[in-house]
Amino acid sequence: MSRFPVENIRNFSIVAHVDHGKSTLADRLLELTGTIDKTKNNKQVLDKLQVERERGITVKAQTASLFYNCEGKQYLLNLIDTPGHVDFSYEVSRSLSACQGVLLVVDANEGIQAQTVANFFLAFEAQLSVIPVINKIDLKNADPERVENQIEKVFLFRLLCIKLSQELNPKVHRKNPLRALVFDSTFDQYRGVIANVALFDGVVSKGDKIVSAHTQKTYEVNEVGVLNPNEQPTHKLYAGQVGYLIAGMKDVTEAQIGDTLCLHKQPVEPLPGFKSAKPMVFAGMYPLDQSEYNNLKSAIEKLTLNDSSVTVHRDSSLALGAGWRLGFLGLLHMEVFNQRLEQEYNASVILTTPTVPYKAVLSSSKLIKARRAVQKNMIFIDQNRVMLKYLFPLNEIVVDFYDSLKSLSSGYASFDYEDAGYQTAELVKMDILLNGNTVEELVTVVHKDKAHSIGKAICERLKDSLPRQLFEIAIQAAIGSKIIARETVKAYRKNVLAKCYGGDITRKMKLLKRQAEGKKKLRKIGNVEVPKDAFIKVLKTQSSK
Numbered sequence: 001m002s003r004f005p006v007e008n009i010r011n012f013s014i015v016a017h018v019d020h021g022k023s024t025l026a027d028r029l030l031e032l033t034g035t036i037d038k039t040k041n042n043k044q045v046l047d048k049l050q051v052e053r054e055r056g057i058t059v060k061a062q063t064a065s066l067f068y069n070c071e072g073k074q075y076l077l078n079l080i081d082t083p084g085h086v087d088f089s090y091e092v093s094r095s096l097s098a099c100q101g102v103l104l105v106v107d108a109n110e111g112i113q114a115q116t117v118a119n120f121f122l123a124f125e126a127q128l129s130v131i132p133v134i135n136k137i138d139l140k141n142a143d144p145e146r147v148e149n150q151i152e153k154v155f156l157f158r159l160l161c162i163k164l165s166q167e168l169n170p171k172v173h174r175k176n177p178l179r180a181l182v183f184d185s186t187f188d189q190y191r192g193v194i195a196n197v198a199l200f201d202g203v204v205s206k207g208d209k210i211v212s213a214h215t216q217k218t219y220e221v222n223e224v225g226v227l228n229p230n231e232q233p234t235h236k237l238y239a240g241q242v243g244y245l246i247a248g249m250k251d252v253t254e255a256q257i258g259d260t261l262c263l264h265k266q267p268v269e270p271l272p273g274f275k276s277a278k279p280m281v282f283a284g285m286y287p288l289d290q291s292e293y294n295n296l297k298s299a300i301e302k303l304t305l306n307d308s309s310v311t312v313h314r315d316s317s318l319a320l321g322a323g324w325r326l327g328f329l330g331l332l333h334m335e336v337f338n339q340r341l342e343q344e345y346n347a348s349v350i351l352t353t354p355t356v357p358y359k360a361v362l363s364s365s366k367l368i369k370a371r372r373a374v375q376k377n378m379i380f381i382d383q384n385r386v387m388l389k390y391l392f393p394l395n396e397i398v399v400d401f402y403d404s405l406k407s408l409s410s411g412y413a414s415f416d417y418e419d420a421g422y423q424t425a426e427l428v429k430m431d432i433l434l435n436g437n438t439v440e441e442l443v444t445v446v447h448k449d450k451a452h453s454i455g456k457a458i459c460e461r462l463k464d465s466l467p468r469q470l471f472e473i474a475i476q477a478a479i480g481s482k483i484i485a486r487e488t489v490k491a492y493r494k495n496v497l498a499k500c501y502g503g504d505i506t507r508k509m510k511l512l513k514r515q516a517e518g519k520k521k522l523r524k525i526g527n528v529e530v531p532k533d534a535f536i537k538v539l540k541t542q543s544s545k
């Protein structure tokens with residue numbers, strides 16, 4: 001690696017709106033530099049996860065070091081392919097910390113979209129050089145000139161601010177003591193934590209003793225190398241280079257994304273690290289079977305090491321047992337995390353209805369003001385395109401807003417959002433009662449205007465899932481003392497001996513014993529016995545709605 005002086009290194013990310021062709025451009029760069037052989041099968045080579053291949057989208061940023069000869073000089077190009085969907089923008093912002101420039105890819109057919117703008121500003125704020133790339137110019141409706149004009153119009157002022165002639169190589173010092181930023185990590189069952197590092201100062205070699213600024217623990221470096229695109233050990237990494245490092249960290253809590261690694265006895269000022277991600281959607285996660293709790297705990301810990309934007313807090317529910325409250329950046333992020341747990345860790349989980357965080361001012365009337373979407377801004381990008389900014393209550397957009405927007409605009413409109421803080425809203429706490437007793441598991445916060453329809457739907461679903469009992473059961477949705485919806489389950493007595501003809505007393509005893517054991521699995525709310533799967537059915541149907 002010493003063959004590459006700082007001036008021959010370029011660290012860059014490829015960023016774009018979703019599906020504009022980042023991974024395809026990365027494939028071509030891998031081919032052009034001879035990193036991979038040129039075959040027809042090179043499709044999204046860096047999308048290694050099963051979930052990425054199945055959905056055809058990138059969810060994890062991936063690094064690849066490419067060796068490139070140009071005019072007699074050998075260059076080291078460190079490329080980071082990033083996801084395009086807004087739910088994974090935390091991956092983009094972290095990747096940019098290891099780069100000096102970005103390729104901003106824009107589809108010649110679709111032009112500038114929401115994530116094109118958002119990613120441009122991420123790069124601009126990180127003071128990176130931005131090189132726009134227009135692709136898909138072969139498509140029938142491609143209009144590269146129009147897109148070029150758009151790029152000029154929307155970004156020109158900013159582009160002028162960035163001197164394209166400025167040196168694009170990293171500003172680092174190899175003679176200073178080691179300062180390496182951990183910008184991503186994965187967990188390997190046999191080798192422990194594999195940290196992706198960007199070296200800002202110094203050199204790191206196999207056998208070095210290093211210290212984590214976060215834990216102050218000392219480790220010995222077992223392996224360093226570059227991703228080409230698979231791991232290739234190199235013995236050393238120098239400032240300006242991006243690669244991986246394995247140092248015997250066996251516990252996932254020891255490896256923090258944003259941590260600074262330095263040499264033992266040569267302490268340095270830690271790098272600023274990363275702003276923590278702000279979760280937008282919260283859901284409860286429970287093991288399908290409580291005996292799986294510890295396995296699921298370990299799986300969640302390992303996966304959150306690789307996806308540090310997920311927040312995890314312990315939680316418990318009377319119906320579902322011990323579990324966690326997880327925070328995600330959006331609904332797609334939540335689905336992908338769940339799918340990765342199943343595919344990569346073989347875990348079976350129950351995920352409850354996604355909810356958003358509320359701040360409630362408790363008073364006797366609990367009355368707070370209602371809010372609707374408020375328009376904040378409107379910018380014409382060109383003759384056919386307009387960018388609108390609105391202030392929305394978050395719970396109005398997390399479920400199906402994006403789908404409705406897409407279908408209303410025949411797929412033309414794109415959407416991005418950021419947190420605007422807490423606002424007052426007319427929300428109510430809705431209780432579900434069984435024969436007058438509150439079912440804690442089903443208490444929800446809903447908008448006042450929607451309380452009736454949501455309450456009615458939950459009562460209907462609960463009616464379908466509750467077995468009949470010896471007495472009538474009233475299922476009610478209530479706000480405070482006011483009942484807003486009601487269903488009734490008629491009385492019924494299950495005679496377990498009905499099919500037991502003849503007089504064998506031991507057989508009868510066995511059936512009655514089994515009935516008594518079955519009752520132990522029930523949760524008693526007042527005098528009503530509720531099987532566990534009734535909650536699961538109601539909670540699951542809510543989340544899949």
Ligand SMILES: Nc1nc2c(ncn2[C@@H]2O[C@H](COP(=O)(O)OP(=O)(O)OP(=O)(O)O)[C@@H](O)[C@H]2O)c(=O)[nH]1
Nearest residue numbers: 018019020021022023024057058083084085135136
């Ligand atoms: N015709 C044409 N199709 C392209 C071109 N570049 C990419 N595509 C296609 O566009 C689709 C999306 O490409 P990807 O490379 O997966 O896009 P991406 O930006 O990496 O997608 P995400 O990571 O999910 O945001 C794929 O079907 C590609 O084959 C191009 O230059 N011309």
